[in-house]
Amino acid sequence: MNTYNFSFDPQTVEFSEEDRTISGLILPFGETGYGSAGAAEFSAGSITLPADAASIKLNIEHDAHRPVGTCTSLEERAEGLFASFRIAKTSAGTDLLQEIQEGLRKSFSVEVKDPIVQLGKISAAVLTGCAAVVQPAFKSAAIFSLDEDAAPNESIQMENETTPAETTEVVSAPVQAPAASFSGPIDQAPAVFTALKNGDVQGANFALAQIDITTPGAAVLGKQEVGEIWSSKKVVSRPITDSVENKELTSLLVTGTRKERQMSVADWEGNATEIPSGGTYTNSLVSAEAKLMAGAVRVPGEYLWFGSDDIIGDLYESAVEDYLTKSETKVFTSLSTEAVAATGAFTIVNAVDKAAQTLRGISANLDFVVVSSDIYTTLVNAKTADVPFWFNLGGATVDLANTRATAGVSFRVGDYLPAKTMLVGDRKSFTFYESKDIRLNAVAVANGAYDIALIKANALLVNDPKAVLKFTNVAGL
Incomplete structure (x- = not known):
């Protein structure tokens, strides 16, 4: 399973020390952005939300080991996907609120899995998380918090809020296959240069990877990236080296002393006679x-x-x-x-x-x-x-x-x-x-x-x- 990230630049940042909730547009519809999944555009109905909003956690810079908040609400509107997060009463959570207040960290970045990308548009993806990041990719998201006069449990209303759409019955119909077309490098060139202009190296790299040069008249098909291809490889071992004693080297010269100690005995008559003698006792330096x-x-x-x-x-x-x-x-x-x-x-x-x-x-x-x-x-x-x-x-x-x-x-x-x-x-x-x-x-x-x-x-x-x-x-x- 591949997970991709898309980040957005907020327009407005408000901060309340008493209320630790931030809210805003975390995923705009109809805009092209450049995240780790590169140049892509979301549309209404393209994102699948979890049954329990609390399963979506807010972290710092997509580091799962740095959680700072829990999602309290998710709502899809005409503009895009809106969310609210309750920030934890931890030092990391307090730091985040301070960074938002001072404009140091003002971007949302959603995390999605299993995206289906066709010609730069994402037709389906599953929301898995969200992060507060520094580097923006879109210009249409806003992080809000309850202002200082708002009650702790009062929710803030966004401008141009739309009411939930009525449920409609969807009738399936035969799908017409798209006409065959030719997709060359020019299709992704604007995305490459726009990403580089914004300083988004990841976005530029992804846009380059999306360039499909196909035969004229052939249908444009997406590529499935599978990563490094396995190849057989002999494992290097050292049976001879491993057979002898191994120790860590801490100097460029290793020295030791080899001792030779031998002494023999023989029958002795006693009675103050001379005792038999013989033996060696030498030291030699080994290095x-x-x-x-x-x-x-x-x-x-x-x-x-x-x-x-x-x-x-x-x-x-x-x-x-x-x-x-x-x-x-x-x-x-x-x-x-x-x-x-x-x-x-x-x-x-x-x-x-x-x-x-x-x-x-x-x-x-x-x-x-x-x-x-x-x-x-x-x-x-x-x-x-x-x-x-x-x-x-x-x-x-x-x-x-x-x-x-x-x-x-x-x-x-x-x-x-x-x-x-x-x-x-x-x-x-x-x-x-x-x-x-x-x-x-x-x-x-x-x-x-x-x-x-x-x-x-x-x-x-x-x-x-x-x-x-x-x-x-x-x-x-």
């Missing part, structure tokens, strides 16, 4: 310098003025995805270089067994197994009879969507691993430090454009490379 990664783009101003602010968010999202991909490659390169190479040929089960024994021998844990895509394919096609019992501990599972298999240990696919390759290790063997997103933006005034940039920094600290094993010749279960 990792943070690397910066960044990207920037200049966006022409017209893409935002006449388009959507979404483009900025979309560009930042694209930059982050590219960063994730390239940082994963760097982590893989570092782990492959530092890891202990396991020589020889292995099956998947033999490689896991070898890694488990090696890690246990140095008091490390088997926390992760990252495999190449061909090894993962072998796991997916494995049969129960072909795998050891620990594949079924707790129930083996294969997550095809996220390329992950769990069978006593968790297997994840690393897109950057060459065929027949496995990385197995303790997650604390490496620590990946990563900064928060640094997003910069600036206005390039001389170019009428906007510059945006993303900067990230990361560092990979090698804690104990012996706790990661790399297998490069793995095939079969």
Whole structure:
């Protein structure tokens, strides 16, 4: 459901501090306005009203989280739709009355849904709300309040008030199809320039969007805007980076101390003889310098003025995805270089067994197994009879969507691993430090454009490379 807004400029503003009711013409008939739905004209009978006027709330600048009043009456007259609102006794409500009194906020803006627009005229729409706004679009609406001498429950009468029309019976008749016509850019050109003259960028943008260039002799048909078209897109993941320890980067240099403490004992005869001695106790400084990664783009101003602010968010999202991909490659390169190479040929089960024994021998844990895509394919096609019992501990599972298999240990696919390759290790063997997103933006005034940039920094600290094993010749279960 799409909701559109139309605003109007009041002619008269009256204010009473005692009576907190404002009234006026919120939707004129027969005038062209330029709101978020662009160039359009309402007519009598084109707006559907709710059964309960109180369901229409008054807010500030179409912000549903800033309500200031409740509708007390709705009436369709010859001039248009009139309404009265009781303003809440809140600071926001009092501010609104003061702004009306001083001429700072003097416009009504209705909110409608499901409008049917044909050649710039709205033949049907449903009223859903109303707002007090600053930027006007029409010149025929007025905000009134009871003047100071009026009683609190007395309603004010508008000039040229008409009595409700009598109910008439409507007899249906065959509808003649309109003659085919040609609608070109000239149809909306006045609306575009009028909106720009009034400083209404939204109205101009909508008027441009309404331009229909059709084949001469063809019927003019409205367009149905459906927004962004979905397209399949691979979700960027970092299985290798996520497998090691992750922490926030707060400096461009990460340092730590690696301690070696070993002391052995042996049989001793006692009787004041010399005690056997032997051991090592060394400290070594380990450091990792943070690397910066960044990207920037200049966006022409017209893409935002006449388009959507979404483009900025979309560009930042694209930059982050590219960063994730390239940082994963760097982590893989570092782990492959530092890891202990396991020589020889292995099956998947033999490689896991070898890694488990090696890690246990140095008091490390088997926390992760990252495999190449061909090894993962072998796991997916494995049969129960072909795998050891620990594949079924707790129930083996294969997550095809996220390329992950769990069978006593968790297997994840690393897109950057060459065929027949496995990385197995303790997650604390490496620590990946990563900064928060640094997003910069600036206005390039001389170019009428906007510059945006993303900067990230990361560092990979090698804690104990012996706790990661790399297998490069793995095939079969």
